[in-house]
Amino acid sequence: MPKVYDAVVVGSGAAGGMAxxxxxxxxxxxLMLERGPEYNLATDFYHHKKRYEFPFRGxxxxxxxxxxxxxxxxxxxxxxxxxxxxxxxxxxxxxxxAQAVGGNTxxxxxxxxxxxxxxxxxxxxxxxxxxxxxxxxDVEPYYSRVEEMIGICGHADHLPNNPDSHFLxxxxxxxxxxxxxxxxxxxxxxWHVIHGRSATVTVPNFRGRAPCHYCGHCGRVCxxxxxxxxxxxxxxxxxxxxxxxxxxxxxxxxxxxxxxxRAQSVLFVDRLTRQLEEVYGxxxxxxxxxxxxxxxxxxxxxxxxxxxxGNSSGVLGKYFCEQIMAGNITGLIPKLKGNSNRGGDARxxxxxxxxxxxxxxxKPRKDFLxxxxxxxxxxxxxxxxxxxxxxxxxxNFKSEVLKYxxxxxxxGSFGELIPRAENHLEIDPxxxxxxxxxxVKFEVQWGPNELAMAxxxxxxxxxxxxxxGIEIIDERTEPLPPGWSIHSAGTARMGxxxxxxxxxxxxQSHDIKNLFIADAACFVSSTEKxxxxxxxxLSMRTADYIAEQMRHGELA
Amino acid sequence: MKSKDENLNSGRRDALRTIVGGAGGFAALPILGQKPAxxxxxxxxxxxxxxxxADESAAQWKxxxxxxxxNETIVALTDLIIPxxxxxxxxxxxxxxxxDLLYSEQPAADQEKLIRGLGWLDGRSYSLRNKSxxxxxxxxxxxxxxxxxxxxxxxPQDLPGVELFQTMKWLTIFGYYTSEIGQVQELKYQGDRYNxxxxxxxxxxx
Numbered sequence: 001m002p003k004v005y006d007a008v009v010v011g012s013g014a015a016g017g018m019a020x021x022x023x024x025x026x027x028x029x030x031l032m033l034e035r036g037p038e039y040n041l042a043t044d045f046y047h048h049k050k051r052y053e054f055p056f057r058g059x060x061x062x063x064x065x066x067x068x069x070x071x072x073x074x075x076x077x078x079x080x081x082x083x084x085x086x087x088x089x090x091x092x093x094x095x096x097x098a099q100a101v102g103g104n105t106x107x108x109x110x111x112x113x114x115x116x117x118x119x120x121x122x123x124x125x126x127x128x129x130x131x132x133x134x135x136x137x138d139v140e141p142y143y144s145r146v147e148e149m150i151g152i153c154g155h156a157d158h159l160p161n162n163p164d165s166h167f168l169x170x171x172x173x174x175x176x177x178x179x180x181x182x183x184x185x186x187x188x189x190x191w192h193v194i195h196g197r198s199a200t201v202t203v204p205n206f207r208g209r210a211p212c213h214y215c216g217h218c219g220r221v222c223x224x225x226x227x228x229x230x231x232x233x234x235x236x237x238x239x240x241x242x243x244x245x246x247x248x249x250x251x252x253x254x255x256x257x258x259x260x261x262r263a264q265s266v267l268f269v270d271r272l273t274r275q276l277e278e279v280y281g282x283x284x285x286x287x288x289x290x291x292x293x294x295x296x297x298x299x300x301x302x303x304x305x306x307x308x309x310g311n312s313s314g315v316l317g318k319y320f321c322e323q324i325m326a327g328n329i330t331g332l333i334p335k336l337k338g339n340s341n342r343g344g345d346a347r348x349x350x351x352x353x354x355x356x357x358x359x360x361x362x363k364p365r366k367d368f369l370x371x372x373x374x375x376x377x378x379x380x381x382x383x384x385x386x387x388x389x390x391x392x393x394x395x396n397f398k399s400e401v402l403k404y405x406x407x408x409x410x411x412g413s414f415g416e417l418i419p420r421a422e423n424h425l426e427i428d429p430x431x432x433x434x435x436x437x438x439x440v441k442f443e444v445q446w447g448p449n450e451l452a453m454a455x456x457x458x459x460x461x462x463x464x465x466x467x468x469g470i471e472i473i474d475e476r477t478e479p480l481p482p483g484w485s486i487h488s489a490g491t492a493r494m495g496x497x498x499x500x501x502x503x504x505x506x507x508q509s510h511d512i513k514n515l516f517i518a519d520a521a522c523f524v525s526s527t528e529k530x531x532x533x534x535x536x537x538l539s540m541r542t543a544d545y546i547a548e549q550m551r552h553g554e555l556a
Numbered sequence: 557m558k559s560k561d562e563n564l565n566s567g568r569r570d571a572l573r574t575i576v577g578g579a580g581g582f583a584a585l586p587i588l589g590q591k592p593a594x595x596x597x598x599x600x601x602x603x604x605x606x607x608x609x610a611d612e613s614a615a616q617w618k619x620x621x622x623x624x625x626x627n628e629t630i631v632a633l634t635d636l637i638i639p640x641x642x643x644x645x646x647x648x649x650x651x652x653x654x655x656d657l658l659y660s661e662q663p664a665a666d667q668e669k670l671i672r673g674l675g676w677l678d679g680r681s682y683s684l685r686n687k688s689x690x691x692x693x694x695x696x697x698x699x700x701x702x703x704x705x706x707x708x709x710x711x712p713q714d715l716p717g718v719e720l721f722q723t724m725k726w727l728t729i730f731g732y733y734t735s736e737i738g739q740v741q742e743l744k745y746q747g748d749r750y751n752x753x754x755x756x757x758x759x760x761x762x
Contacts, residue, residue, distance in 0.1 A: 048748045051734040055657055058734070062661035175758035214754050216747030343746025343755030379756050382739075382747060387729045388722075392705055393637040394698070398645075398742075401729075405743060 005031040005245070007546065008266050008281030010252045010296065013103020014532050015519035015539045016287030017230025018146075021238040022543035023285075028550070029243050031279055033250040033268060036099035039079065039221075041106075041232055046075045047223040048215055051382075069096045071107065071486075075220035079106050085434035090425070090442035094483035095291065101248060102231030103289065104486065105532070107219045110198040110227055110350030111375065112152045113529040114143050114163040118361075122525055126360070126369045128418045128449075129319075132524040133496045133505035136163070142537035142544075149237075150228045150536070151206050153351070154197035162194070162356045165533075168202045170195035171212075171351040174344045174379030179333055180409050181353065183468030190358040191464065196375070198350030199228035199532070209233070216346035216382070227348055247279070252292075253437050254300035255284055255309055255515065263309075263515040269435045283546055283555055287518040287539065290488040291425065294521055295440050297492065298427045310511040315502050317426055319419035320444050321490040321526035325480040326372065326454030328412030329461040330386060331470035333378070336407040344379020344406060352377030355411065355464075357528050359456070368452040370416040373528045374461065378409030389473040409470060413457040416528045417450055417482075419490045444482045454479050487531050489523035507542040514555050518542045617653065621660040621667070628690045629674050630655050630724075636694075636701055637728040643741045651731035658727070673720030680717060 006028035009020040020032045039045070051058040054074045060067075067082050079100040088095060098104045117136035123129045147166045156164040173181065173195070181193035200218070201209050210224035218227040225232030238244040249271040256278065258264040263284040268277055286293040294317050300309035308316045352375070359371035386408050387401040417423075428441040446454070458477040465472050495501025498510035507522050509515040518539035520531050549555045619627045634646035634655070646652075659667055680700055681689040689697060703709075704717035705725075732738040739745045746755040 048750075050736070050739065050748055052736040052739060057654065057730070062658065062663065171754050172757035174756045178758050214747075214751035215749055341756060341758060342744050343751070346747035346751060346756055347754045380743070380745075382745060383730065384733055384743070385729070387733070388726055393701060393725065395639055395641050398638050398641060402742065 002278070002280050004280040004282060005029050006281065006550070007031070007283045007285055008033065008279055009285045009287055009518075010266060010293070011103060011287035011289060011519070012101045012235070012246070013098065013105050013230050013287065013289060013519075014108075014535045015289070016103065016285070017105065017234040017238075018536045018539035019285045019287050019516075019518040019543045020244060021234040022540045023547060024238040024241040024243040026543065026547035027243070028547060029245075030238070031245045031247060031281065032238075033252055033266060033279070034101050034103075034246065034248050035081075035251045035271060036079070036101060036248065038101040038231075038246070038248050041102075041221060041225065041229070042223050044078075045221040045223065047220070049075065070094060070484075071096050071219070073220065075217070076107050079221070086439075087431055087433065088440045088442060089428045089431050090440075091445055092481045093442040093444060094481050095440075096483075096486045097289075097292070100231075101235070101246065102229045105229040106221050106231060108229075108349075108486075108532060109530070110200055110218060110348055111354075111530040112147075112154075112165065112197050112199045112350065112533040113354075114165055115139070115527050115529055115534050116161045116163055118161060119525070119527040119529070122370065122527070126364065128369050130493075130495060130500075130524050133494055133501075138505075139534070139537055139541065142541045143533065146533065146536045146540060149207075150199055150233055151201040151209070152197055152533070153195075153200050153202040153348070155195040157192065157194045159192060159194070159356055161361055162529075165197060167197070168200075168206065171198070171200075171202060171347045173353070174377075174406070175339055175341050176333055176336055176344065176378030176407055176409050177353055179335060180376075180378055180468060180470070183470070184355070184464055187464070187467035192356055192358075193353045194356065196351040196354050196377075198348045200348035200350070201226045212348055214343075214346045214348075216343070218349040250277070251435055251437065252288060252296050253435075254296060255286075256300070257302065257304070257309070257512070261304060261512065263512050269437065271435070274435060282550070283514040283516060285516045285518050285542070285546070286521070289519055290491055290521040290523075291440060293517055293519055294425060294491040295427070299438055305511075310502060310509040310515055312511050313499055313502055315421075315493060315500065317491050318421045318424040319490045319493050320423040320425065320488065321417045321419040321523065322482065322487040323372075323414040323485040323526060323528060324417055324446060324450045324454055324482075325484050326413045326415055326457040327461060327475060327477045327479070328410060329465055329472060329475040330408065330410040331465050331472045332386065332404050333407045333409060333469070334471055335469075338403045339406040341406045342380050345377070345381045359453075365456075368449050368456065370418060370449075370453070371528055372413045372415030372453060372457045374411040374413050374457075374464075376409065376411030378407075380406040381408060384408075386473055411461055411464070413454075413461065414485060414487075414528055414530070415450065415453045415457055416526055417446075419493070419525060420447065423447075425491060442482070446479060446482065451479070487520070487526060489520035489526050489531055492517050492521040493524050494522045495524065506545040507538060508545070516542055516546060619653075619656045621656050625688070625690070626671070626674055627652060627656060629677065629688075632690050632697065633677075633701075633724045634728045634731065636697060637725055638732045644737050646728050646732045649732050649735035649737040651728055651735065654731040654735070655727050670720070670723060673716055673723065676716040677720060 009032045012034040058074045081097045081099045120132040123131045152165045153168040155170045212226040250268040252268045256265045265278045265280045298308040355374035357371035423444045427438045492502040494503040630652040634651040638646040678688045704721045
């Protein structure tokens with residue numbers, strides 16, 4: 001008889017890592033599957049290696065570009081899948097896929113924003129999409145527990161649509177940001193420039209973790225675990241229980257069911273040996289990330305589930321949502337010319353500042369629903385890319401670049417994509433990956449609401465800069481392709497009605513009681529906010545529910 | 557390194573650097589349906605046979621991609637764009653070696669465009685003084701660059717030069733400010749090391 005774990009968790013990132021950790025803490029025996037290897041975060045990456053120590057200055061060399069996604073660089077590239085081995089088809093889409101224990105949390109942007117009470121009931125305000133089957137009050141205790149577990153730095157701003165977390169001290173603003181903040185807030189009372197909220201430890205001895213040492217490159221993988229990753233923060237907790245078994249290099253293919261129609265096991269391919277293996281669990285928890293979770297469940301179709309496992313509703317793969325990255329703008333603050341402050345980007349990802357959503361919170365606009373927020377920062381940044389916009393060349397040019405080095409400020413928008421059934425993914429009938437597994441075909445594109453919102457975001461970024469007295473040197477007004485935000489969500493949404501949703505409000509399949517999804521596939525809407533804090537909180541809530549149900553014999 | 561426009565314009569959320577710095581670890585589109593950059597077998601073999609060529613400290617450095625004349629032209633251009641002042645310039649920072657290494661692997665179309673641009677530059681130099689660009693007096697070199705330095709110059713006769721200049725300006729900016737001289741001596745960059753607090757915090761009164 002093969003071993004039957006209490007739970008098999010697919011994925012080791014924010015969703016899988018938190019679900020496994022919470023289940024272990026609740027006394028369950030957990031097997032975690034991860035398609036990549038486990039790296040030693042302290043030694044396996046090139047921490048603090050300077051750009052000039054790399055022949056290609058930290059960038060992916062031209063002959064390898066086709067192998068990597070757009071976020072990869074010389075420091076972090078080994079944590080990603082090889083794009084050539086992992087194709088996908090359909091409409092243009094940017095898909096960033098980690099292949100390492102810790103998943104995308106190894107390199108994420110750390111921005112940690114609670115959704116607001118209004119966010120969970122957005123449809124009730126404007127009629128678009130669906131309300132979540134749960135309310136802010138249902139999630140709030142988990143936001144609090146997650147924050148106390150992982151550490152979020154920031155400042156309590158008391159904004160109704162941006163609820164405060166339990167914050168560690170924020171990272172101070174640069175001079176450029178102080179001037180920007182005062183200029184912007186003075187220009188329009190709707191515009192707030194708040195400290196970025198980032199999953200970084202800014203105090204000594206937070207739960208035994210090292211504090212941030214301000215090297216500025218969390219995205220190159222933090223070597224001391226000061227910035228949050230599942231690998232650095234959650235898995236040590238799970239392992240301490242003695243109840244976690246980690247199976248690396250396991251590429252999940254499908255979830256198999258037993259004669260009674262319950263989820264029984266996960267079939268995976270060993271990435272290195274290419275052998276098929278099957279592992280058994282009393283419950284199966286999907287946490288592979290929205291897109292791979294959806295792919296696995298679609299690939300799990302069988303006679304009883306011809307459209308994908310647990311997909312009697314037909315919504316699996318549909319209602320994709322994320323945020324449109326409509327544009328960005330860069331400028332210089334003339335008043336700061338000659339400023340000698342340095343190290344403006346030697347701080348955690350996700351700090352800097354954030355301009356929360358201000359659209360459609362009061363009087364609704366006619367041209368689009370929902371809204372967007374801006375992430376940004378200012379000061380001296382590692383590479384002075386703005387120099388291309390400084391006219392001329394020669395000694396005077398060089399001197400001007402230096403004088404403007406600490407005066408740069410930039411923002412970029414993230415706008416809500418309201419889910420629509422036609423924005424979906426499916427399985428390509430022909431193409432398979434290097435392990436023989438059918439791949440995803442994307443049918444996602446921006447619609448009229450996103451494009452109208454994007455126009456407004458781009459007009460507004462210009463207005464903000466003009467009114468704040470920033471000298472604009474560059475702007476992008478062409479939205480980036482879908483997927484770019486790496487905030488994919490919604491393709492197995494939760495709801496009270498089994499005919500229109502895949503999961504119930506506890507992230508449990510309506511059709512198969514011992515099948516759960518812990519990642520953002522469960523989202524009913526994306527909001528304009530970064531999803532990871534909500535993923536972590538809902539994953540923890542899911543695990544609590546599983547443990548409680550098991551205690552009552554409901555899932556045994 | 558991506559094209560200059562992509563460097564300035566791409567973005568993501570870790571794109572404080574993308575947006576503001578212009579050249580963080582990001583961003584073109586090595587994603588969908590793009591083929592690997594085409595490298596001629598000859599260049600690829602040369603790179604493998606001569607790994608020391610990538611080592612900036614190697615005394616016997618030879619260009620992988622450019623011929624000697626093209627390499628000297630690249631040295632001259634980069635040093636005109638960022639010359640030595642109270643700090644060393646692009647020549648001392650060996651920006652030409654970075655450009656050469658990068659172009660040894662760039663897609664063929666990009667390689668071709670740069671080579672043609674260098675040819676255009678010598679053509680303009682011959683028509684002016686009957687000398688190649690590197691043989692010109694510095695004042696003449698500067699005069700030619702001034703005629704092509706404005707990206708808004710749409711004069712068809714200058715166009716290949718305008719494109720060449722924008723490409724070389726970006727390569728020089730990226731190559732110089734990511735060199736040890738550029739990052740340590742010129743910019744006094746504070747990241748990539750252990751700091752006890754945020755070194756960028758505003759400490760002066762604007």
